Amino acid sequence: MPNITLSIPPEIYEKMKKHKEVRWSEVARKAIIEYLEKLEEGELEIPSEELLKMLGEDFVKDLGSIPDEKFEEYYEKAREAEWKRLKSFTTQMY
Template structure:
């Protein structure tokens, strides 16, 4: 198994020291494994997708437009 070293903020380290019963290396290892699994799943989904970048941009623009319309309506309803 490979060792990995990384920095964490001092505040997080202080909080971790309050719980010496927790195996923090296992928590980090589990989080990394889960992140990689999610990344691989996303890559698999994307590899099978027929959407083009233009399609994604169009869908995103439509979502933003509808969200803005909903926000405006709710603001008007509050008046």
């Protein structure tokens, strides 16, 4: 199973240390699974500003360094891939 690293504020970490009986990785795993299920079911929409905050400052800086032409190129590729995925999905249903 792959591992991920989470950053949390020091005050939260101190509180977590007081509860050694809790398997924090399991808590995080379940929260991530539930969040993904809500996203996939369309129950949860993340505003762009919130998503950028979640991705972090380094990501935003990297994003700002990409030329507009590349954005357009990536957008077209993503649209084409999504169209192929939806077409494939629709075909499989019938």
